[in-house]
Amino acid sequence: QVQLVQSGAEVKKPGASVKVSCKASGYTFTSYHIHWVRQAPGQGLEWMGIINPSGGSTSHAQKFQGRVTVTRDTSTSTVYMELSSLTSEDTAVYYCARLLPPNVYWGQGTLVTVSS
Amino acid sequence: EIVLTQSPGTLSLSPGERATLSCRATQSVTNNYLAWYQQKPGQAPRLLIYGASNRATGIPDRFSGSGSGTDFTLTISRLEPEDFAVYFCQHHGNSPCTFGQGTKLEIK
Numbered sequence: 001q002v003q004l005v006q007s008g009a010e011v012k013k014p015g016a017s018v019k020v021s022c023k024a025s026g027y028t029f030t031s032y033h034i035h036w037v038r039q040a041p042g043q044g045l046e047w048m049g050i051i052n053p054s055g056g057s058t059s060h061a062q063k064f065q066g067r068v069t070v071t072r073d074t075s076t077s078t079v080y081m082e083l084s085s086l087t088s089e090d091t092a093v094y095y096c097a098r099l100l101p102p103n104v105y106w107g108q109g110t111l112v113t114v115s116s
Numbered sequence: 117e118i119v120l121t122q123s124p125g126t127l128s129l130s131p132g133e134r135a136t137l138s139c140r141a142t143q144s145v146t147n148n149y150l151a152w153y154q155q156k157p158g159q160a161p162r163l164l165i166y167g168a169s170n171r172a173t174g175i176p177d178r179f180s181g182s183g184s185g186t187d188f189t190l191t192i193s194r195l196e197p198e199d200f201a202v203y204f205c206q207h208h209g210n211s212p213c214t215f216g217q218g219t220k221l222e223i224k
Contacts, residue, residue: 104172
């Protein structure tokens with residue numbers, strides 16, 4: 001079965017960077033784009049970016065331009081999302097997801113807490 | 117970028133009642149690529165509707181989606197206790213794949 005398994009919770013200081021991983025299994029890794037979506041505590045869903053695992057091309061929300069880097073490793077079927085220059089407003093649960101309907105899959109989420 | 121605005125922000129209803137949630141886009145949604153998700157606390161969102169009106173696998177038929185262009189609606193015909201949650205619409209066409217801000221459906 002399709003699974004997206006994310007790395008564990010992180011605590012970071014303001015100004016630091018965080019790198020979250022998302023390991024895919026149960027399907028052909030290069031056949032589906034992977035999205036990153038985040039959700040701050042008590043808030044809505046915020047789309048961050050997308051990667052095509054086949055060629056590695058990416059696209060990001062304008063809000064995150066220059067601060068987010070999404071990469072992939074086809075040898076391990078893993079996608080990475082790195083967010084730099086963290087502030088307290090980046091405290092959120094970060095999800096990777098395959099968002100192409102009708103078969104949508106989400107990772108379990110990774111809580112990133114930014115605190116001094 | 118397509119901005120999606122959901123209304124109302126909170127909807128208070130009783131089990132057995134009908135719920136109507138709205139999602140309005142700032143420009144026409146390509147091919148009506150509009151999805152609806154349900155999210156409960158501590159869980160990832162669950163896909164309910166895609167392509168504006170297609171129910172996802174395993175979704176009860178009390179959930180239905182309608183609309184086209186810039187105006188879309190999610191209807192829950194008779195609310196069950198498990199339906200009280202937060203609902204998001206999403207544009208699932210070309211990136212950026214934006215989300216609405218959500219409608220909280222709460223028990224009256």
